[in-house]
Amino acid sequence: MKDSRINIRYATALFDLALEQQILDRVFEDMKMVKNICLSNKDFEMLLSSPIVRTDKKQAIVKEIFGNHIHNLSLSFLLLILKKRREANIKMIAFSFIDMFKESKNIKIAHLKTAIELDSKTKEHFKAILTEQTHKSIELVEEVNPDLIGGFVITIDDKQADNSIYTKIQRLRKEFNVNIYEKGF
Secondary structure (H helix, E strand, O other): OOOOHHHHHHHHHHHHHHHHOOOHHHHHHHHHHHHHHHHHOHHHHHHHHOOOOOHHHHHHHHHHHHOOOOOHHHHHHHHHHHHOOOHHHHHHHHHHHHHHHHHHOOEEEEEEEEOOOOOHHHHHHHHHHHHHHHOOEEEEEEEEOHHHOOEEEEEEOOEEEEEEHHHHHHHHHHHHHOOOOOOOO
16 A cells, blocks of 8 residues: 555655755655654544545644644645545655655665664664665664564565574474484384
């Protein structure tokens, strides 16, 4: 749903307009705020997608929430989305815009799962290795998962490197389940 045509088209229009007006960084911050509010407040997202609430009421609510916090271009854009009755897509449009911005700035997101919290030196080491591999700036998103026991799992786009102890134990378990012992000797 994130990459649907409608989301990409609206995000591209906003991206091009922000680039033309030289406020791309500001609109990026605005879209991050919109995304975070949609993710953290399910009531707001339900209100936007509700067919019962009238468009003018939704516009008044959006103006009240975002009016003093985001650039006029971003606010006008949100109001236009509401006017076109695409309010259910606002969160995904924000996601698409953020992805476009990061792509334009040559930034890749790497998801790193470890069993324990890493220190800053180790994080920087991971970033340096990944930057060398991808030739792009790396934004590291960390997740601590004690079930991994040790090691790490790193994911960039659709590629994953799993060097966790948990996975190694699972592989050994599969190998031991194959019985190569033959009776009769």
